[in-house]
Amino acid sequence: MGVLDPLIELLRGLGTTFKMALEKPVTYQYPEEKRPVRPRFRGRHVLKRYENGLEKCIGCSLCAAACPADAIFVEASENTDEKRFSPGERYASTYEINMLRCIYCGFCEDACPTEAIVLGDNYELSFYDRRSAIYTKEMLLEPVPSVEMTTPRKVEPGVFTRAVPEMKDPAD
């Protein structure tokens, strides 16, 4: 090893440091800056509504049956036109997901006949205790843009009789 070798190594190292300092950073300054997710990313669930504000969930429990982690609990109750939550006979009076069990497989989304449960792009899930990991219907349900669209609400009799919407092409 020559007497100048340590100096050469030092200069090479500094060269690399200066080169990297001029390049665009690959890191994100989270939480101020959030990394965009991929199109098929599966994050925190959302319970969707129709455009008229009625809840898409009809309390059928197919998502719970499909869930391999047994993370979903659904309890259904009867709708009336005086107090309507969703189209059709029933709505989910209780809907809970245990996020500690969820493996984000998306089976619940695939099983849902009304496309009510959707895995969104929110990945900010952290809990301070186990109880906070149980996401309730109130936490999961999409907000309404105006107070008249909230559920439950009184609707015209005989209009919202169909639980699963008619689809032009079920393959869509």
Ligand code: SF4
């Ligand atoms: S994403 Fe998978 S594990 Fe999570 S609640 Fe849905 S079916 Fe269950």
Ligand code: SF4
């Ligand atoms: S989210 Fe879908 S599958 Fe689950 S209970 Fe509601 S309507 Fe049924």
